[in-house]
Amino acid sequence: MSKQNFETIAIRTQVQQSDHREHSVPLYLTSSFTFESAEHGAGLFRGDETGHLYSRYGNPNTQELIDKLSLMEGTEAGVVTASGMAAVYIGFAAFLKSGDHVIASSSIFGNSKHILNAILPDRGVEVTYVDCQDHSAWEAAFKPNTKMLFIETPANPTLTTVDMAYLSGLCQSHDVLFSVDNCFATPYLQQPAKFGADIIIHSATKYIDGQGRVLGGALLGNKALMAQCQDFLRRTGAALSPFNAWILSKSLETLAVRMDRHCSNASQLVTYLQDQSEIDFVTYPHLESNPLYEIARRQMSQGGGLVGCQVQGGAQRGARFLNALKLHSLTANLGDTRSIATHPASTTHSKLSPAEQLAVDITPGYLRFSVGLEHIDDIIADIDQALIASR
Numbered sequence: 001m002s003k004q005n006f007e008t009i010a011i012r013t014q015v016q017q018s019d020h021r022e023h024s025v026p027l028y029l030t031s032s033f034t035f036e037s038a039e040h041g042a043g044l045f046r047g048d049e050t051g052h053l054y055s056r057y058g059n060p061n062t063q064e065l066i067d068k069l070s071l072m073e074g075t076e077a078g079v080v081t082a083s084g085m086a087a088v089y090i091g092f093a094a095f096l097k098s099g100d101h102v103i104a105s106s107s108i109f110g111n112s113k114h115i116l117n118a119i120l121p122d123r124g125v126e127v128t129y130v131d132c133q134d135h136s137a138w139e140a141a142f143k144p145n146t147k148m149l150f151i152e153t154p155a156n157p158t159l160t161t162v163d164m165a166y167l168s169g170l171c172q173s174h175d176v177l178f179s180v181d182n183c184f185a186t187p188y189l190q191q192p193a194k195f196g197a198d199i200i201i202h203s204a205t206k207y208i209d210g211q212g213r214v215l216g217g218a219l220l221g222n223k224a225l226m227a228q229c230q231d232f233l234r235r236t237g238a239a240l241s242p243f244n245a246w247i248l249s250k251s252l253e254t255l256a257v258r259m260d261r262h263c264s265n266a267s268q269l270v271t272y273l274q275d276q277s278e279i280d281f282v283t284y285p286h287l288e289s290n291p292l293y294e295i296a297r298r299q300m301s302q303g304g305g306l307v308g309c310q311v312q313g314g315a316q317r318g319a320r321f322l323n324a325l326k327l328h329s330l331t332a333n334l335g336d337t338r339s340i341a342t343h344p345a346s347t348t349h350s351k352l353s354p355a356e357q358l359a360v361d362i363t364p365g366y367l368r369f370s371v372g373l374e375h376i377d378d379i380i381a382d383i384d385q386a387l388i389a390s391r
C-alpha cells in the first residue's frame with residue numbers, strides 16, 4: 001500500500017488483533033509476558049527474539065503509540081515515557097556526560113530550564129543560553145565540547161518561532177545533536193525531522209491527550225539514537241503505563257480534527273484581540289505582522305492553538321482579568337478541549353525576577369490562552385466580559 005496520510009495513520013496504526021478479533025485495540029494491563037520455552041526466554045533476553053518481555057521494556061499499547069508517533073513525525077523509531085519531563089530529561093541524560101556542553105534557547109518550558117540550570121550542571125554538564133532570534137549568538141555559542149542544541153518552537157510561553165533549518169545546518173557543521181521539543185505544534189502541524197532535528201520531544205499530556213486526563217511523553221528519532229534512549233529508559237524506569245499509552249493512542253485518532261478546530265478558534269480569537277484598544281499586542285505564530293511569520297509559515301501548516309497578548313494595566317490588571325473569567329479554566333495545563341488562561345508573570349514564570357522575565361519577553365501584563373474546542377463565540381464572549389470587568 002502507498003504511504004498513508006496523517007489521519008489514516010492516526011486511526012489505522014494498530015497492534016495485531018488477538019484471537020477475539022476486537023475492533024478497538026484492547027488494554028494490555030500486564031506487567032510481564034510469558035516465554036514459549038526456556039530457549040525463547042533466553043533469546044528475548046539476548047535480544048535476538050522479537051516479542052514483549054516486561055512492561056518497563058515495552059508493551060503492545062506503548063509499542064502502538066511509538067509506531068504511530070514515529071510515522072507521524074517521519075522518524076525511524078521512538079520511545080515513550082511516563083511524562084513529558086521524563087522525555088526531556090532522557091533526551092539530555094542518555095547522551096550527555098560530565099564535561100559536555102549544551103546550547104539551549106532561552107525561551108523554554110520552566111521545568112526544562114530547571115534541568116539545565118540545576119540538574120545538569122551538578123552533574124558536570126555546562127549550559128549556554130541563547131536568545132532565539134539572535135543568529136550570531138547561536139554561532140558564537142558553539143565550543144569544542146558542545147554535544148547538543150535544545151530548543152522549543154513555538155517556544156513557551158511567548159510563542160516565539162525558532163528557525164529549525166538554520167539551526168540544524170549549524171548543528172550538522174559542528175557535529176552536534178539537534179533536539180526539538182515539538183509539544184506546542186504537535187506532529188500534525190509541524191514535523192521537525194523535515195528541518196533536520198535529530199531528537200523530537202513531546203509532552204503527550206498536552207495536545208496528544210488533548211482532554212486533560214493523563215501524563216505521558218515521547219522521544220522520536222533514528223534507530224541508533226532511540227536505542228540509546230530506550231536503554232536509558234529501561235534501566236532507570238520512567239516507563240509509560242499501558243493504560244496511559246492506550247488513552248494516548250486513542251487520542252491520536254482525533255488529533256487532526258481537534259487541531260484544525262483549535263487553530264481556527266485561535267485565529268478567530270487573534271482577530272478579536274487585535275481589535276481591542278486595551279490589548280497592546282498579540283502574539284501568534286501565523287500573524288503576518290509577526291517578524292518571524294515567514295519562518296513560522298515554512299515550519300507550521302497552521303498557527304496552533306495558543307495565543308499570547310499583552311493587556312494594558314500590568315500585572316494587577318492581568319490578575320483582575322483572570323479573576324473575572326467565567327468560562328476559561330485557570331490551570332497550569334494547555335492543549336485541552338477546555339479553554340485555559342494563564343498569567344505567566346505570576347504563575348509559571350514567577351520564580352524568575354522581573355528583569356529575567358522581561359529578558360524572555362514575559363511582560364507583566366502578558367496573558368497566554370490555550371484556546372479550547374468550546375464554541376468560539378462563547379470563548380470570545382468570556383474574554384470580552386473579563387476585559388470590561390477588570391478595567
Ligand SMILES: *Cc1c(COP(=O)(O)O)cnc(C)c1O
Nearest residue numbers: 083084085109156183203205216
Ligand atoms: C508541559 C510541557 C513539558 C512537560 O511535560 P509533562 O507531561 O507535564 O511532564 C515539556 N515541554 C513543554 C513545552 C511543555 O509544555
